[in-house]
Amino acid sequence: MRKYWKFIAIIVVIVLSIGTFYVNAALSAEQYPEFVIETQSGDAEEIKSLVLDGSYSDTSTMSYVSTNVKITGEGSQYNRGSFLDRVIGQPATVIKELQKDYHSFMRGKNAAINSFFEDNRFLAYADVNDLSSLTSREFKFDISVLNKEDDNINSFTLEVPDDEGLDYLVVEDVQLSKGWLYLITHNMKRNNENYYGEKHIYSIDMANQKISSQEAIIQVPEEQGETYIDVQFIRTSPTKSYDQLIMIKTEIQNIEDEESKREKVINQEVISYDLTTKKKEKINIPDLQVDQNQLSFFDGSTVYFMTLDGQELAVTPYSLVDKQVGQSFRIPRTGEEGFAYAQMTTVKDGKIYVATSQMNAKINADVIVADAQTGETLFKGQLAFKDSSEEQGNFELYLHEMYVE
Helix, strand or coil: HHHHHHHHHHHHHHHHHHHHHHHHHHHHHHCCCCHHHHHHEEHHHHHCCEEEEEEEEECCCCCCEEEEEEEEECCCEECCCHHHHHCCCCCCCHHHHHHHHHHHHHCCCCCCHEEECCCCCCHHHEEEEEECCCCCCCCCEEEEEEEECCCCCEEEECCCCCCCCCCEEEEEEEEEECEEEEEEEEEEEEEEEEEEEEEEEEEECCCCCCCEEEEEEEEECCEEECEEEEEEECCCCCCCCCCEEEEEEEEEEEECCCCCEEEEEEEEEEEEEEEEHHHHHHECCCCCCCCCCCCCEEEECEEEEEEECCEEEEEEEEEEECCCCCCCEEEEEECCCCCCCCCEEEECEEEEEECCCCEECCCCCCEEEEEECCEEEEEEEEEEEEHHHHHHHCCCEEEEEECCC
């Protein structure tokens, strides 16, 4: 009988703990401050479609669980979510919208935004299924494509070819065009005792459900002494089709002296890759050096190279259509001199949107909209409390996603 009492006691403790969590959450719900985007200059209509997703926490309490908050031009809206969501975090807004609109298709799929492609006609998904054992390596692609016009779902599995020496792979992008599904992956491979990574592309013929071709776009050796190579794809919209991939390949040297450790960029290349022709080209822009901060953006025709320079965001546009560098411009930001707080950027309909990704009692968060061709500031504002009396106290607001509806 004792063992049952112990079991019951454990269950009671768990129930009381979860109950206490929700009671405390309910009691504190009304204490959440309302955030607004306060206009400093320009037209507030420019942020009518802008949405900032983040998390808020009151650091003056002992609570370590933050609350999800969505901020728009109309104010803020909190979503406590489930207990599990509040502990491990919620998926990206795009994924939440897909789960709401295509619940049946999304069931059982991971929440990684890189695994999805969507346009007006199709919603495609691809993920890697690792079936490896201690003695062998085996990987398969799980593919699923929804036709929005007739609700037909085409799902199938493909073996990853030439997986000998392949330690792991992860899907970094999915594109669907003219009956072809393109899976862009990061592969980590081993050749004898040497390891190297590569950006890889698998071209899938949807009509025949087979991998028609595959190739390494670029290979990167493991760290060599004091230097290593980093390759990043320039960000794009997750709900738009692209014929080109844009990559930044950076060779970096680790420098260590008595006072500090730092990194120095030795060489940097910008590379474009055409999904259809499989043609790879270098983009030559004199004196361009892009930070490893993932601020740059590709809208399908123009690459906007962005980097922080003091209190300004430096922007250099490059047109893939006519292969010309546009006029560079700078977007001024606020903040303390010498401090460059993390920023978020996106581009849509010829406009660049910029927001500071952190706000607290000491850090102000900018929200800026600028013309993507001229750099003219169309709107400038800051996140603020709607009720100024709520500004006292310790808090942290982290923004992790910005999108334009």
